[in-house]
Amino acid sequence: MSGPREGFVSAFVVLALLLVLTVLTVVAAYAPIGVFHVPVALALAGLKSILVVLYYMHMRHGRSSDWVVIGTGLLLLAVLIGMILSDVVTRGWSG
Template sequence: MSGHHVSHHVAPKSLYYLIFALLMIGTAVTVIVAYFDLGAFNNVVMLTIACTKALLVVLYFMHVRWGTRLTWVVAASGFVWLLIMFGFTLSDYLTRGWVGGTLR
């Protein structure tokens, strides 16, 4: 196969420092928000920040930002499959309380 050249993209150090700063800020915000009782919204904020942090790590520290399309697909597939597993399992747990939810 032709074109076997790794993307030798060298990110500037300043970009890494910026990502690091964003990750630290995200952590601080998570901790602060946790002190306020926002009901279910606590989880939304917490997971949004965590997903953003994870995305930053994947895109920049793990170089997916400059990766091939295949790398994007592989990286995404793990999370998609996780959501499939969560979603279908919860389709059981969250509907058990419905009318006639279980066979027993």
């Protein structure tokens, strides 16, 4: 490997962004946004994760094979959560 993939400065910039997003997450939790609490919280958490994955976990320069692994995992995660919740949500519906 030739030299660092990320500089020291970028690590601190990312940390600053992560902290800002954390503050936003807390603020959003107390804001009167009704049904949007969960989507907003998930979106902010997703954004933070993307930062960590791209910069701290070096996936900004990642190989496509590693992306395939990540993508497949996230897809199956969606299947797990989505299909189980689809049962729970529709359980009360009467035919």
